[in-house]
Ligand SMILES: [Zn+2]
């Protein structure tokens with residue numbers, strides 16, 4: 672299984688960057704996890720977008736869904752895809768968000784015209800080829816789902832979506848080879864576990880990695896306006912394993 676960062680930015684893109692989008696490949700199976708603004712062009716820099724078998728969305732915030740719209744236009748008006756429509760897996764209630772946005776520019780069925788759409792049942796997860804995705808709801812400002820992604824080769828990659836402090840994420844991430852978790856908040860912010868927040872500081876992200884006993888921690892969803900090396904060091908102070916900050920185009924083979 673190979674994981675590639677297509678986009679890593681939070682609500683607005685880094686300079687020359689893209690918002691959330693991660694490519695998961697296992698053999699011929701290619702899954703895009705999240706499709707935020709800027710992701711579609713970066714994806715096309717990696718592969719022919721028609722090779723994507725499925726897109727799986729963690730939650731319907733703009734920085735995780737907005738490039739579904741250019742992706743849909745490319746599928747409808749661009750060179751045809753031979754294997755029928757790719758599948759779009761949305762969280763429960765997510766299709767209504769997409770219809771509302773597309774309807775505002777008079778194309779309410781745009782997404783359904785381009786993708787076979789399914790609102791996933793979180794407890795059942797999603798399977799695409801030999802890629803299996805287990806979901807866990809995590810605290811955020813809307814319903815959001817972290818994903819444990821694995822293959823028959825036993826490799827386990829966990830993506831935390833956008834989340835606050837979460838025992839559910841610790842449980843989902845237990846024993847993961849790589850945990851990619853957001854560190855949206857600055858390192859200097861006091862980490863108050865009682866604070867009701869939908870995002871993590873780097874220290875909180877590191878604590879989740881420590882508690883889950885993961886092999887490697889990758890921080891992401893942290894803007895380039897922050898001190899990213901400072902964030903990495905703050906997480907490394909509480910998690911003993913390797914810690915890195917995600918970068919556009921970086922990849923891991925599990
Ligand atoms: Zn986000």
Ligand SMILES: [Zn+2]
Nearest residue numbers: 730732811833
């Ligand atoms: Zn969000």
